[in-house]
Amino acid sequence: MELQTYLNILWRRKWLILLITVLVVGAAYAYTVLATPLYVSTTTLRVVTIGSELGGRPDRDYTELLMSTYASIATGGTVRSELMRELGLDARPTIAVELIRNTELMKVQATAADPALAQSIADATAQIIIRESRQQFSGDGQSVLEILQRQVQQVESELATARQNYDQLAQQNANDSSALDAARKSIELKERTYSGLLDDYETARINEAVRANAIYVVEPANLPANPSSPRGDVNLVMGLMVGLFLGMALAFLVDNLDTRLYANEQIEAVAQAPIIGEIPRARDSLRIAYSGNGHTAQSEAFRRLRVNVLAPNISGNIQTLLVTSAKEGDGKSTVAGNLALTMAQSGRRVILVDCNIHQPSVHELFDLPNEAGLSNLLAGHASLSGVTQETKIPRLHIIASGTDLLLPMNGVHSIMPAGLVDRLSQGAELLGSPRMATILAELREAYDIVILDTPAVTEITDAMVLAPFVDEIVLVVARHQS
Incomplete structure (x- = not known):
């Protein structure tokens, strides 16, 4: 496509697209009006790592791991339960945590129907996280300090004893150089051990201080002025x-x-024939487009149709023309009548024959009686000259369907000759009879153009029965309906 x-x-x-769009937009508007407004308050925390606090470069993996741990704590059941208890909430609060990439910052977002409540939840959540952090790290840091402190005290005592022993040995055995060297090396070893323990102790003390304050509030929770949802x-x-x-x-x-035909391409594909004319739809379903030298859009359309029908490069030299349609009501009788009119006004002798003996309409189109016509002619009850009628248009004659042998049944007129059982099939037999062929031969001799107005091809077989007798078939398709 x-x-x-x-x-x-x-x-x-x-119009369908517009209807669906209006319905969906209306539903969105109704949701916006009826939905409960929700407010979001945000507090920002910093998660401190030891390397960054001491001026060094923090371990990125450790930092991300630590922040993920705090995020899990913030959204866990323990924090939510404490919030419900501290704030007197009946339902579990809605909390979300956002970790800001490549930073030590995390945002805690609380959502509630009341802006003040959302702010309280965000602040309380931050304080609970800080409190949990201090409780977890403070005890471990103190134990390490105590162990290191005991080791420092022990090494201090050993170092003092070693120095005292060295002084005594120097006074008593000043000439014993080997013993003095051994005592001096022992003192140096203990001094190095003592110095290392002091460094470890200082590091542990700093770590304790950092861990005790490893997370703190950078930006307190805000009081939201506008709801975050719904966003109109x-x-x-x-x-x-x-x-x-x-x-x-x-x-x-x-x-x-939709199986109806809309585009020219669809019509040509189904009919397997080119489109030779497009007629604008008239307000009246049954009417002559013009008389005289009309210049309406319809009259011009029928002129173009006449040219295309008679053009040698399209249809060759034709004399008999059958007009039918896809279904009843497509406008075939109107097209047949106006096509006959335009051909007559071009100087040709034209006769229009109403072959729709079940639902005749040509006589109405030209405001003529239907007392005798084709049905009488086929039944042998009238002569060709007796059923031919002149119209107000020069050189244009018609043969109506006739009524002598037509009886109405459920709104449909049918031929009723003696001994007829199936009216529809007998009608097709009459139209396909040698008598019909003889009538058409006589009409060809008397007229330049013979146009047959037949029933729709999907209703009954009359059009197909008459098709072998004509030079050209015009199929009328009502766009958007057929």
Whole structure:
């Protein structure tokens, strides 16, 4: 399908698209008006790592792991339970945590129907996280300090004893160099051990201080002034987009399921024949487009149709023409009558024969009686000259369907010759009889153009029965209906 085909479908189904769009936008508006407003308050925390606090470069993996741990704590059941107890909440609060990439910052967001409550929940959550952090790290840090402190005290005592022993040995055995060297090396070893323990102790003390304050509030929770949801502008825009999308999708679906013909390409594909004319639809379903030298849109359309029908490069030299349609009500009788009129006004002798003996209409088109016509002629109850009627248009004659042998039944007129059982099939037999062939031969001798107005091809077989007798067939299709 080409782009123009898609655009034609959308234009054809524009009211369906508009309806769906209006319904979806209306639903979005109703939701915006009826939904309970929700407010979001945000507090920002910093998660401190030891490397960053001491001026070094923090371990990124450790930092991300630590922040993920705090995020899990913040959204866990323990924090929510404490919040419910501290704030007297009846339902579990809605809390979300956002970790800001490449930073030590995390945002705690609390959502509630009341802005002040959302702020209280965010602040309380931050304080509970800080309290939990201090309780977890403070005890472990103190145990390490105590162990290191005992080791420092022990090494201090051993170092003092070693120095005292060295002084005594130096006074008593000043000449014993080997013993003095051994005592001096022992003192140096203990001094190095003592110095290392002091460094470890200082590091542990700093770590304790950092861990005790490893997380703190950078930005307190704000008091939201406007609700975060529902967002009226966003909802309406989304409703418009969704409505248009659903409307267009439904338009393509409906068009795909619709078997009626809309585009010229569809008509040509089904009929397997080229389109030779397009006639604008008239307000009256049954009327002559013009008399005299009319210049309406319809009259010009019928002139173009006449040219195309008679053009040698399209249909060759034709004399007999059958006009039928896909279904009743498509306007075939109107087309047949106006085509006959335009051909007569071009100087040709034309006769229009109403072969629709079940639902005749040609006589109404030209405001003529239907007392005798084709049915009488086929039954042998009238002569050709006796059923031929002149119209107000020069060189244009008609043969009506006739009524002498027509009886109404359920709104449908049918031929009723003696011994007839199946009226529809007998009608087709009469139209396909040698008598009909003889009548057409006589009409060819008397007229330049013979036009047969027949029933719709999908209703009965009359048009197909007459098809072998004619030079050209014009199929009338009512766009958007057939």
